[in-house]
Amino acid sequence: MSRLQATGFVIHRRAYRETSVIVDFFTRQYGRIAVVAKGARGAGKSDRKSLLQPLQLLMFEISGRSQLKNLGLLEAVQSPIRLQGLGTYSAMYLNELLMRAIPETEPMSILFEQYQQSLLQLAELDVDSPTEHVEVVLRNFEFVLLQDLGYLPDFTTCADNAEEIAPQQSYCFIAEQGFVRCPPTQRYALSGKDILDIEQRHYTQSARKVAKYICRQALLPIIGDKPLKSRELFVSQ
Structure with a gap:
């Protein structure tokens, strides 16, 4: 054996x-x-x-x-990581996401390092920490997860014609494809500037909102539309 x-x-x-x-x-x-x-x-x-x-x-x-x-x-190997407040719910979300998203027995060393780093970053937060700090930790983890699974979109070029993303243009995000130009009046139109800011991990208030939307849409083909229980905890806070 x-x-x-x-x-x-x-x-x-x-x-x-x-x-x-x-x-x-x-x-x-x-x-x-x-x-x-x-x-x-x-x-x-x-x-x-x-x-x-x-x-x-x-x-x-x-x-x-x-x-x-x-x-x-x-x-x-070491003492438990101590979390509180939103940090605790965030860790539950990461765990539930891993359970739903990744296949068994497939090594993902980069994602593992990001997971461990995410927990340590959440441990640095206290109950009075701004929620945007938590959002940045979650988005960075989700992007690494999407990259490891082959679902991370290209944040620099259009999916349909390979044109460079322009900050003054508007784009729609299509899961499993990427960004395509669209009128700014179209529903869920995204700013090219926000897309490029996300590429540089420059999380302005607007970029954080767009990053959350992109991650939600990109994860749907992977985890399905069954609600994550941990997300309900965020809503209840």
């Missing part, structure tokens, strides 16, 4: 049989993987149960010949 080592974060867990849980990890080495943690559920306290929580980088072993592996050795 082969044993593999990995480092990663818990992004989801669900009950399995009487005392076990199925844990979804987002790992540096293997992307998203699901493993069975035996004895991790029940009334008693255990180190394994306390470790299998989000926001903590873990090192662990997995083994087994079936598609659903078993969790072996488990230990913390």
Whole structure:
């Protein structure tokens, strides 16, 4: 029976049989993987149960010949990342997005680094931090996710004729294609200046609004139109 080592974060867990849980990890080495943690559920306290929580980088072993592996050795690499307020809901959103968007066992090392960096950036925020700081963290993560999956649009040229995006022109965004010129009066017309600002990660108030719209539309073919539960938490705040 082969044993593999990995480092990663818990992004989801669900009950399995009487005392076990199925844990979804987002790992540096293997992307998203699901493993069975035996004895991790029940009334008693255990180190394994306390470790299998989000926001903590873990090192662990997995083994087994079936598609659903078993969790072996488990230990913390560092202390849990502490979040509060919108930072907590943002991390839940990132985890739910990973569960819906990325296939299992496909390594995504760049996205993993962005995920870890995003959590650390969210940890720097306090309850009084402006919401735009959270928005920038989320948009940057979504753009890396879209890039890794091959869905990130070209922010410098038109999709239909390869003309350069012009700051004074208006464009419509078409998911899985990109930007095409349109009249400024057309519904959901976007400013070329905002598109170019996003390309440079220059997040003005207007660019943040456009970036959110683009990410929502670009993610639809990947995650579908079923609402994300974590987004409802933002609305309720």
